[in-house]
Amino acid sequence: MNRIILVIVGLFSGFVGVSQEGVKRPKLVVGIVVDQMREEYLYRFYDHYSEGGFKRLMNDGFEVKNAHFNYIPTKTAPGHASVYTGTTPRVHGIIANDWYDKEEKRYRYCVEDETMTQVGGSAETGKISPVNLQTTTVTDELALFYQERAKIIGMSIKDRGAVLPAGHQPDAAYWYDTQTGEFMTSSYYKEALPKWVKKFNKQGLADSYMQGAWETFFPIEKYVESGDDNRAGERPFAGKNEATFPYDLKAYSKPRSLIKSTPWGNTILAEFAKASLESEGLGQDEVTDFLAVSFSSTDYVGHTFGPYSKEVEDTYVRLDRDLESLFQALDEKVGKGQWTVFLTADHAVAPIPEAMKEKHMPADYWGERSAREVLNAKLNEAFGIDSLIESVSNEQLFLNHDLIGESSLTVSDVKAYLISLLKKTDGINAVYDGDDISNYSGNNYDVSMLAAGYNQHRSGDILLIINSGWIDGDPNGENTGTTHGSHYSYDTHVPMLFYGWGVHKGKTYDYHPITDIAPTISMLLNIGLPSGATGQPIVEVFE
Incomplete structure (x- = not known):
């Protein structure tokens, strides 16, 4: 009798083993785009990072050290579109954040759609959809593979940072409204905000964070990786006449708008992402879900203060803690080893020309x-x-x-x-x-x-x-801040990190264009390639 029981148990155990071996996909993929992040920030600020944020991906995941954008112009909307479609503006059609429409003889915003209306938020930021995106995304292909059984959500402070990654048929895309201080969407996605989004908005986190001051996370003298505070060309911020810590945030007249230009814009987005995990039940079954999260505040801070500023360094030190918290939530809600994440940027950034000229460098x-x-x-x-x-x-x-x-x-x-x-x-x-x-x-x-x-x-x-080293200047000669858009390495060289289910630990120094990300994720998930994909899967990630 005991022998019969042992045989049955053995057969059952073998069946379970086959079932587990048959699992070909993670429960959840998280795509993270950090707006305006240079690759070197991974290393310049490394000593100030926690063990569970950027370092977790770098040390336990796969790092592509020589990742670049492979087209002009390197801007936010084309960057997000290229990461998720696996192709360039020549094919996907998002040639800039906004462009001159030759037929209608007016400027067209990348995600504008006059046929849509706001859901939550304010009217002027609700006429939004992915209608201008001319190819499918990796998120679209996941939706097609599962015939809409997969949950797909995009979110960002910027509307374009949420809409383009989420693709054409997600469950939702959410972005931050500076008028109300709340996350919103458009009628393309929803007729009304879900209860969990309304509940999140009622916390009033934007107003709460703007009641304090922006002081450095660590004592400012420890930020030796950055230049002097108030360097040449930094833009005055938050009502101050000079760009120096600390900043009294509550003294600014429009705090709900200001938050996007502080580290707390990233924090409220990370909190929103964590709320979505449980409320939407992401990664809770064998159908792979997708959460696309684009952190925008790094871009606003970078434009204002430049890549060698104390403010940028502090923003990344704080973002690192937000990432650590998000990864911990993924472990708890989805399970360790059950999720995959990639992290990259939509472009990098040029140094401030005024500061470079002071150092006798070409700009x-x-x-x-x-x-x-x-x-x-x-x-x-x-x-x-x-x-x-x-x-x-x-x-x-x-x-x-x-x-x-x-x-x-x-x-x-x-x-x-x-x-x-x-x-x-x-x-x-x-x-x-x-x-x-x-x-x-x-x-x-x-x-x-x-x-x-x-x-x-x-x-x-x-x-x-x-x-x-050159950028567009102010017609009146009042040049402050910096920008991006060129094909020079300071604008194209960005991080590319993979971590989690199905990802081999290691790194490569080989060149890989950013358009290789979507095909790599498609291969990981065994789904179709985006319709216009020109990139190739990064085979080292799987070896």
């Missing part, structure tokens, strides 16, 4: 914001016709084709004159005809980067490459 400003007026005046002198340029934006020129067609000029005449003129302009490294870029298939680095970001229906007639 300066050029005048995109005044270029349209200046160039149209030159064209008027040459051809006797005004307003031949409709827009200069995202380092591209859009010509007035209707006006040119009504004259004796040709588009080629106008292009040739402008290209000759722009080549002689300070700060402009190279000038290209859009038609040449659209048809390019060669190996020139500059041109291939432009071509990868060039969408035939949305991009301009003439494309510019600005000098390394």
